[in-house]
Amino acid sequence: MTNFKLLALDMDGTLLNDELHISDVNLRWIRKAIEHGVTVIFSTGRGFMNAVDYANEIGLHSPMITVNGGEVWTKPYQLLERKTLDAKWVEKLHLLVSQYPETWFWAYTTERIYNKDSWNELKGQYAEHEWLKFGYYDEDIDIIQDIRRQIDSWNALEISNSSIYNLEINPLGVSKATALEKLCSYLEISMKEVIAVGDSLNDIKAIQAAGLGVAMHNAQDEVKAAADAVTYSNNEHGVAEVIRRYIFNGVETNL
Structure with a gap:
């Protein structure tokens, strides 16, 4: 395994497929990462109530970043920081x-x-x-x-x-990157120990700030250009491939 301690996953277009489901393959590899001590979080533009049901569905009790970094949660229903729009x-x-x-x-x-x-x-x-x-x-x-x-x-x-x-x-100043920095400070880990994965402009700053920034194959071109690497699409279990490749060092295991 690598030394990455936190995996920050965008939801729509990244973790979720086009049917808005988390594939069994993605879920299996997420659980594998958690079992090996990696904190897996949602980092999404969705509001809390539109994200937390997915966390509950898969039993994810880790921190969450919602509304593009406007809210940081230490775990579902426990708010760490909120930045409001006047x-x-x-x-x-x-x-x-x-x-x-x-x-x-x-x-x-x-x-x-x-x-x-x-x-x-x-x-x-x-x-x-x-x-x-x-x-x-x-x-x-x-x-x-x-x-x-x-x-x-x-x-x-x-x-x-x-x-x-x-x-x-x-x-102004609110982004998934600033939220990740706040969360890393709370968890006492470095941004270098974070993998951030996404597909849209609201992911770019986090992708650039993380130790490893990964764009989905279906990502916007600007996101791919900002990323350190590109994985499979959201319909091809791209998140699972990130975990396999960068957390488990590319172990030769079928997705």
């Missing part, structure tokens, strides 16, 4: 999307998700909620790029994505 930015981000009436949008609070269909339930009371992340989705890439240019011009927010068709907005 309500004034949520209001401004919503005002921006009004220019694009066909664009889907959503935002996470600490309690629930509000989206295009339920936004009116807020009744404009933005300050009554603790916000974590705002998102946009449009299959018209030109619209996504235009929205990004406008937000970039504010120089005030963290911009990433979890697919080429969306944008995910967090407070």
Whole structure:
């Protein structure tokens, strides 16, 4: 085995296949890594409640990073750190999307998700909620790029994505990398002892900051360029291959 002590896994497009399932092959190798003392965590753009069911399903009681690093959990339901998005930015981000009436949008609070269909339930009371992340989705890439240019011009927010068709907005300085650094400090391990695996722009900083950064075969080109290595796709048990290759030194065992 190698000296890596923590394996940080993105979920959508990485650990989960296109049917949003964790394959039996991935699960078997995750359990093998845990049995040998490696801490395996989710590092996801999902909100806590959209991630924790997967952790419960596979019996994962390790730390979690959610909403792109906006929340760090020492274990499910035990919060270590939360960084919120000021309500004034949520209001401004919503005002921006009004220019694009066909664009889907959503935002996470600490309690629930509000989206295009339920936004009116807020009744404009933005300050009554603790916000974590705002998102946009449009299959018209030109619209996504235009929205990004406008937000970039504010120089005030963290911009990433979890697919080429969306944008995910967090407070400035919040990323999976900063969350991993916080978690490593808590666990008293070095970032050099971390493997970070992902497929989208919200994974790049973690991939660059970790001792080993791995992109999925299905990852966006920018992610592959930032990574130290590329594994199989999310539909080909790419996470299992990372564990086999980099934690168990490429042991010749069929996936």
